Amino acid sequence: MLRPHPLRDVVLIVDDAPENLSILHSLLDKSGYMVLVATDGARALDCAHRLPPDLILLDAVMPGMDGFETCRRLKEDFRTRPIPVLFMTGLAETEHVLQGFQAGGVDYIPKPIRPAEVIVRIASHLRNSRLIVQTRAAIDAAGxxxxxxxxxxxxxxxxxxxxxxxxxxxxxxGRLPAALCDWLHGALRASEDRPFELLTASEELIVSRLRRGAHGEELLMIQCKVGSPEPAALMQAFRLTPREADVLYWVAAGKTNRDIADILGMSPRTANKHLEHVFEKLGVETRTTAARMALNLVTPHIAQ
Known part of the structure; x- marks a missing residue:
């Protein structure tokens, strides 16, 4: 759904107290934000799905579905998970503050609110969120x-x-299929870059490890499998020997060095030596990158 004011950040206020809604609405409107309001958790979820806001100010204590449960449900949905949630509450006990963060909140604003502090906190979290969104959008735009x-x-x-x-x-x-998780854990233990083939209802995918993030998360590349190029094409494209082309062909097909050795009738050590020569000629360091370059000969979209 297109936003009526694309240049204005949208803030959703969720509070069951009309006086709080009025104060916050006036404050944010004067600060240049487009303001949406909801008086309970169910309406907040509906609003967030129909017109995803850039940030949510969420009252922790409300009748029915409280703010903590509302936040948990927002974070369960990929469409609303990235939206930063700032809790507003008069509950100052540590357990309630921790409960808000555990539910997925990024900040905690005590009541009664201090207008200047609220505006500064909102601006800071919107700035951080915007950088994350732009980074992911850039990755997606690059295919x-x-x-x-x-x-x-x-x-x-x-x-x-x-x-x-x-x-x-x-x-x-929101978790990966069990087989894919098993492959990832095995790859991490063995420090391997061997791709994983995932068969979905409509297509066959190739899942490859990119790198480990700063907080231990794994970044994975999802590609559509369209078949591997013939060894002759690999020889011509990368100036490989026949044996090197054969090895790269099977690497692109997702085979391990031991598999390749058995297929080509050579020792795993010889297969590894050929692969080292392939890496040198392609200017890469991992089999994942080498496979991606080989698959790109079939169609540039395979690496997208």
Whole structure:
């Protein structure tokens, strides 16, 4: 849905107290924000799905669905998960503050609110959120289907292209398929870059490790499998020997060095030596990157 004022940040205020809504609405409107309001958790979820705001000010204590449960539900949905949530509450006990952060909130504003502080906090979180959104949008605009995964298999964030390709493959809790999690854990233990083939209802995908993030999350690339180029094409494109081209062909097909050695009738050490020569000629350091370059000969979209 298109926003009527694309240059104005949208803030959703969720509070069951009319006087609080009035004060905050006036404050934010005068500060240049487009303001939406909801008086309970259910209306907040509906509003956030119909017109996703840039930030949510959420009252922690409300009748029915409280702010903590509302925040948890927002964070369960990929469409609303990236929206920063700032809790507003008069509950100053540590357990309530921690509960807000555990539910997915990024900040805590005590009541009664201090207008200047609220505006500064909102501006700071919007700035940080905007940088994250722009970075992910840039990745998606470049045609990269990337997903960040926590050690337990939970999807932390993903680009729209990755979301499209994984649609229907994630479980109800937003985690990767069990087989894919097992592959990732095995790859981490063995320090391997071997890709994983994921068969969905509509296509076959190639999942490759990109790198580990600053907080332990794994960044994965999701590609559509369209087949590997013939060894002759690899020889010509990368100036490889026949054996090097054979090795690269099977690397692009997702085979391990031991698999390649068995297929080509050579020792794993010889297969590894050929692969080292391939890396040198391609100017790469990992088999994932080498496979991606090989698959690009079939169609540039394979690396997208």
């Amino acid at each position: 990269q289907a990337v997903v960040a995964v926590a050690p337990n298999g939970e999807v932390l964030w993903l680009t729209p292209l990755a979301q499209s390709r994984l649609r229907g493959s994630l479980d109800v809790e």
